[in-house]
Amino acid sequence: MRVRIAPSPTGDPHVGTAYVALFNLAFARKHGGQFILRIEDTDQTRSTGESEAAIFESLRWLGLGWDEGPDVGGPVGPYRQSERTAIYREHAERLIAQGQAYRCFATAEELDQMRATAREQRLATSYDRRYRDLPPAEVERRLAEGQPHVVRMKMPLDGQTRFQDALRGEISIDNREVDDQILMKSDGFPTYHLANVVDDHLMGITHVIRAEEWIPSTPKHVQLYRAFGWEPPAFAHLPLLRNADKSKISKRKNPVSLEYYQRAGILPEAMLNFLARMGFSLADEREKFALDDLVAELDLSRITTGGPVFDLAKLDWLNGLYLRELTPQQLVERLQGWLLGSDFLGRVAPLVQERIQRLEHFVTSTPFFFSDEFPLEAEALVPKKRERKEAYAAMKSVVEAVDGMRAFDTATLEQVLRAQCEATGFSARDLFMMVRVAITGRTATPPLFESMEVIGKARCQTRLRRAAELLRP
């Protein structure tokens, strides 16, 4: 048996990726199969190497190592989709030749209009298939003219597509509810739908274990397997992790970056244990258990289908359990592997060196490098001569700007935050002080941008959000 996770390197390593990876890995181990990591970097505008590296690092931190992947290789590589574009092109051509896909010349404006019309007419799908039966001569003419186009699949116009979900049983969707999905984008890259089907087949994936949000597009995938004449894999859709309000887990309402949990001092084994408890329980209902126990008792059909709320309080309790069972020496080792090792201290030290007179001042001047848990009051965040609601708006603006950052180094931070002065109409003095207080809880600190770089993006994000929340009128 072969399973995979297929993260898209377009942002910070996500807790949902770890969740899906955990169950895939456990499934592979249980059945003596392989767990594959495939990078789905077909979105040229958003994929980055930094994101990919961060995903690798976070998964390894959790102990979720892979048998085959971009960095470790394997028999059915390459494992990075951007390196497989020729394969997708061939397959798309094959479908066109078979009459199961076609070139579509619709412009962005046309599509916008179709979406508007579809909504008015209460239609299920937006694309009206207007290029589906374009005469071959017309297609040739447009191609000769070099008109930009995409390749779309021809969904059956009636009937329904059924498939078995390992957690839910049979799911069936009317084909008329499903769009003629784009397979190849006009930039020559495949969409997820094509690439994932082609790769899963070529890589010998037997079980697709992924998040519930994919259920509605599974009929497209099933139809693609059919069009290629391939046997579809088994599908298992894991429930979506949720915010406290039950909506799909999101950075607006929850820390979702694995880097956050690592920095906050969650032990990887506690994180894994907690994630495993989302939808899964052992026969004896033990709360604390290891990956091996999950492997031993895993049964996909027994995973709960209700979306579990990601409850930080319970994660903390579990983490405390793991912490307490360490010997003092082991605890020291964990602390050093965390932020109290020379790596991290070596980054903090230069920032406070010229500001201290005794070694003990190192401790009193740096707590915010290590912990988010400092007191913070709304009044301290509002600059003099500014209204609280202005400060709130500015802080929200900063939050968004920081969310959008890829590189998180001093120079980029300065550039982005200075641009925020412009955007918010705040003076650099006022805005930077707001951010400083939000990040450190203090008005006197080492240089702001350097400090933020060392504290790291994930924790800066949660602190800025906390500050914005505090300012909310």
Add this chain to the structure above:
RNA sequence: GUCCCCAUCGUCUAGUGGCCCAGGACGCUGGCCUUUCAAGCCGGUAACGCGGGUUCGAACCCCGCUGGGGACGCCA
């Protein structure tokens, strides 16, 4: 709006027709222990969304309603 998925304490869950006037865990809370705080121990709080069926019997099966979520992108 259309389609799909889901539905047991605030939260994570056990429960697959009688063992359930529903069990465990987190949280909250009372007490014990203790120089303090934790930890630990003992106790309390709190749920089968609603309405119809099926059945001798329904948290468990069926239907409807309601509620929640997801998808509807040249993002994955």
